[in-house]
Amino acid sequence: MVKGMLMEESGLLGRLRTELATMPVALQRVAEQILIAPEETARATIIDLAERAGTSTATVTRLCRVLGYRGYAQLRVAVATEIGRAAQARWDTDIDREIGPDDPLDHLLAVVASADARAIQDTAGQVDLGAVDRVAGAVARADRVDLFGLGSSGNAAREMAFRLERIRIPVWHRADPHTALTNAALLGPGDVAIGLSHSGRTREVIEVLAEAADHGALTVAVTSFRRSPLAEVADVVLTTAVQETTFRLAALSALHSQLLVLDLIYVAVAQRTYQRTTEAFEVTARAVDAHRLPDESARPARRPIKTTEGP
Template identity: 35%
Template sequence: MAINDNILIKIRDMKDSLTPVEKLVAECILENTDDIPHLSIKNLAQLSKTSDASVLRFCKTLGYSGYRSFIVSISASLGSRDDEQKDQYTDIQPGDDLSIIISNISLNNMKSIEDTLSVINRNEVARAVKVLRSSSRIVFFGIGASGIVCKDGEQKFSRINKMCHAYTDGHSQLTAATLLGKGDVAIFVSNSGDTVEIIEALEVVKKNGATSIAITKYNKSELADKSDILLSISTPELTFRSGAMGSRIAMLTVIDILFAGVASAEYQNVKKYLTKTHNILASKHRK
């Protein structure tokens, strides 16, 4: 489990990808959070109109060995919830005053980063940094808004002399995936984890023996299931574009973490590249 682990956030993000019976348990927990720590497995099964076995299966889906450890996590999440109530996600409404928009967008972005820290697995981050350090080349795959995140990754890793490139359309992604092999790392960025072009490229990458890293919503998805390394993000359930903004901020944060992890571990080697790139850009500004 991750540090700052918040099981309520995980249940919220995972809910829509669960089986119908597991979804009944999830919705029951989210609707009755204060009561859950006091319920036996049988009580929760009755309240959710499921069965003891279904509740236990739900706990295991969320990564718990049994009901007791699950309830302990629920209690811990409730303990920190009161301080977070004032910072809940808020959707943008037509005609909102600009000051409200400024406040809500800022709070949503901050909350998305905080919630991502609750679902991302630190061991997976360490594995990702390790394979990136030893990689022959790094390739980023993303469509639409996720492609913008990929371009940010390309810019960052290029600054420390890593051979890398971002591909943001389906055809070029398939071509790039075909040319990857052992020692190469492919980073797939997709909020849903089910983008057709991304899954097609992933299949080719895996067939060729390259290592795959997924940056995607904490959810059951094909990308999450099939990637070698999974870096989960948390995004708000909002109807307006502020939801997509939150996922982009969370993804950019993960890219920053990976870049900083690699640059820090190899600082003695990469500081000359950082200095060179900084100086050349600074000289352009002085002209």
């Protein structure tokens, strides 16, 4: 599978929003016009879009190629597909994502819920299912799986490690960069290293993945930027989408999207190890059963005490 190629004809708008600031100026102008008026883009010719952006048709074609599309026609289909999916999901695309100091809680709830739902939907739209299938198969067969991320990405890595441990996958998660590097040096062919970084520019995560790659492990990058240093050192790239709001910048908003991608891998691994996973769940459930409080609702109702009235 070619790294850097967009495999799905969906999730385009989310990807443009995420990567806009990293694009060359000429490509930014085209991307901005697509984001400002996606419905019009779905109907416009390549000449129309170039004129709206104040650039040339060659620049529009260049943006299509950068995004992994063969040409403008394929990009238009992707835009139309995403518009239709957004309408079906009834996204609240017009909600103000700015939060003021005096805004009521119901507004905060609407903003946060809308942003998270949109980020998850954008991530689902752009996920490369072929890449997920490859990673899940490798994890299910691996002698060892290493996960590494820092900050919010570290929380996602820790959660994934817990889930894989629960189904008897030999997995390591180290929050310390030096320990993570020494772990990566012990990997080899047949092992898997997964590095998480929203920006794809976290030096420690890049170093860990590069070290694992040097020893022959399959390397997987989970990042919002397909053209990033982390993506360049990875065999497989899985992208996430984010929706910023006031007080929740991109790196803080990426957690839900990262968990979606990792959870998809986890469930696909559990499918491939169905018998072992089922047995592991039964064993672990019995181990902690004595520590659960009894379910009061499951108890039989007490019978009323009968009393005998005197004459």
